[in-house]
Amino acid sequence: MGTNPPVDDWATDYDIFDEDYVKDPFPVWDELREKCPIAHTERWGGSWLPTRYEDLQALVRMVPELSSRNVLVVSQKREDREFDPVLAEYGNSAPPITSDPPDHVPMRRMLLPLFSPKATEAHRPFTEALCHELIDGFIEKGTCDAALDYAVHIPAKTIAKVIGVDVERTDEFVSWIRGLLEEGNTDLEKRNKYNGILRQFFGELVDARKAAPRDDLISHLLAQEVNGQPVARNAVIGMCNLLLVAGIDTTWSSLGSALLHFATHPEHRRRMATEPDLFPSAIEEMLRVYAPVTMAREVTEEVKVGDVTFQPGDKVLLNFPAANHDPAAFEDADKVILDRKKNRHIAFGVGSHRCAGSNLARMEMDVALRVWFERIPEFQLTDPDAVTWVGGQVRGPRHLPFKF
Amino acid sequence: MRVKVDADKCEGHNRCCALAPELFDVDDYGTATALNDGNVPPELEEKAKLAVQNCPEYAIEFVKD
Ligand code: HEM
Numbered sequence: 001m002g003t004n005p006p007v008d009d010w011a012t013d014y015d016i017f018d019e020d021y022v023k024d025p026f027p028v029w030d031e032l033r034e035k036c037p038i039a040h041t042e043r044w045g046g047s048w049l050p051t052r053y054e055d056l057q058a059l060v061r062m063v064p065e066l067s068s069r070n071v072l073v074v075s076q077k078r079e080d081r082e083f084d085p086v087l088a089e090y091g092n093s094a095p096p097i098t099s100d101p102p103d104h105v106p107m108r109r110m111l112l113p114l115f116s117p118k119a120t121e122a123h124r125p126f127t128e129a130l131c132h133e134l135i136d137g138f139i140e141k142g143t144c145d146a147a148l149d150y151a152v153h154i155p156a157k158t159i160a161k162v163i164g165v166d167v168e169r170t171d172e173f174v175s176w177i178r179g180l181l182e183e184g185n186t187d188l189e190k191r192n193k194y195n196g197i198l199r200q201f202f203g204e205l206v207d208a209r210k211a212a213p214r215d216d217l218i219s220h221l222l223a224q225e226v227n228g229q230p231v232a233r234n235a236v237i238g239m240c241n242l243l244l245v246a247g248i249d250t251t252w253s254s255l256g257s258a259l260l261h262f263a264t265h266p267e268h269r270r271r272m273a274t275e276p277d278l279f280p281s282a283i284e285e286m287l288r289v290y291a292p293v294t295m296a297r298e299v300t301e302e303v304k305v306g307d308v309t310f311q312p313g314d315k316v317l318l319n320f321p322a323a324n325h326d327p328a329a330f331e332d333a334d335k336v337i338l339d340r341k342k343n344r345h346i347a348f349g350v351g352s353h354r355c356a357g358s359n360l361a362r363m364e365m366d367v368a369l370r371v372w373f374e375r376i377p378e379f380q381l382t383d384p385d386a387v388t389w390v391g392g393q394v395r396g397p398r399h400l401p402f403k404f
Numbered sequence: 405m406r407v408k409v410d411a412d413k414c415e416g417h418n419r420c421c422a423l424a425p426e427l428f429d430v431d432d433y434g435t436a437t438a439l440n441d442g443n444v445p446p447e448l449e450e451k452a453k454l455a456v457q458n459c460p461e462y463a464i465e466f467v468k469d
Pocket residue numbers: 068071096097098108111115155159242243246247248250251254291292293294295296320347348349350352353354355356357358360361
């Protein structure tokens with residue numbers, strides 16, 4: 001990161017990995033939204049960056065002109081992927097996130113019942129016990145890194161339990177995912193390496209469950225049919241891979257941003273500590289304001305959106321976070337309003353690829369914040385300069401030194 | 405007052421059900437339906453309005469009887 005020349009003109013030469021932009025993208029989005037509103041860059045392989053809520057709502061519905069076959073914000077050449085031996089063996093798709101019609105809906109429907117509100121609530125006691133255990137680990141000290149000692153473990157251990165993989169190995173899983181999504185964002189060799197590690201891990205597990213089914217998520221997926229045919233092995237490997245990758249960096253980021261917000265806004269912190277009824281709307285507001293995820297689409301047919309024309313092969317970044325700050329869609333869009341009534345935010349995306357884990361992520365945020373405020377109602381950031389950020393695909397804080 | 409969910413637009417964000425569980429239910433695939441034929445008793449009108457205003461897919465509408 002930070003190796004590229006500085007940006008002069010964000011409308012024609014933006015850099016999603018610019019250090020200041022990663023820390024504070026909001027002024028850039030506000031300016032682009034008013035003046036541009038769909039920016040373009042040649043950096044990082046070239047892409048388009050929409051900023052208006054209305055445009056995002058329209059773009060997600062342009063299927064199949066905008067394809068999900070390539071959802072990472074920086075692309076890799078097709079040849080590089082195909083010659084990788086691990087990816088050749090275990091596949092490189094991650095259904096349903098990389099699926100288009102007609103495969104998308106049947107793949108997605110395999111997952112949805114496993115992450116319904118009811119199915120998700122069943123995991124609440126596990127997550128609650130976990131949050132208490134994490135806080136037990138540092139509360140006596142009076143300090144912690146809220147990103148590394150708390151927020152990261154909640155989605156990591158919860159999804160490990162849901163998938164049925166070793167909950168004790170999550171530090172390793174997190175390092176793979178960071179290799180893939182954070183370092184691998186700009187370093188394609190790293191991306192391949194960690195993608196390979198993840199594929200091989202799930203490949204071996206899927207083959208083991210195929211040989212000897214258990215009462216777990218992988219065996220359940222393997223028993224499913226798609227259009228009357230047993231689901232392909234590599235589709236299940238890709239799905240498991242996606243579940244682990246999609247749920248950790250994302251929820252970690254939302255939760256970390258929320259904790260940082262409350263550490264630095266005493267009035268809001270006090271309200272959270274004393275008004276438990278505020279949680280549902282406050283969590284939605286945190287999701288809106290600090291939406292972490294930008295997904296990409298690859299253009300397959302020429303389409304015109306407003307004043308710009310996307311050509312086949314172009315990449316479009318679905319900038320859900322910027323849409324969530326559009327004053328045309330949100331009253332006082334730049335203000336954090338914990339009891340905001342009208343909040344049609346799209347942090348979990350919108351349209352046919354709506355985050356399949358949104359119920360799980362909401363449960364995790366609710367539990368993590370409730371337990372935190374119950375045990376640690378007063379807390380502060382010790383050193384604002386020590387806060388570090390990652391961005392690009394998923395934006396969130398990675399170091400949060402707190403005292404309480 | 406009545407509410408209606410357009411099942412073709414609904415993508416299962418579950419916002420309606422979270423905000424107004426008396427008025428909406430979602431199935432295992434996330435598709436929402438309005439309970440009681442969509443009838444909204446006067447004391448739930450505020451909640452119905454919230455559901456309409458928070459659905460990211462614009463899938464919920466008020467209908468006149
Ligand atoms: C706050 C946390 C999270 C955020 C902000 C988030 C955001 C998103 C977004 C924006 C998409 C849309 C992708 C697109 O349009 O291409 C998505 C898809 C998805 N997410 Fe999440 N996510 C979160 C947590 C999770 C969790 C915990 C899981 C675990 C199961 C998960 C699993 C998925 C899956 C499977 C998809 C693909 C759905 C499809 O393509 O049909 N996410 N997520």
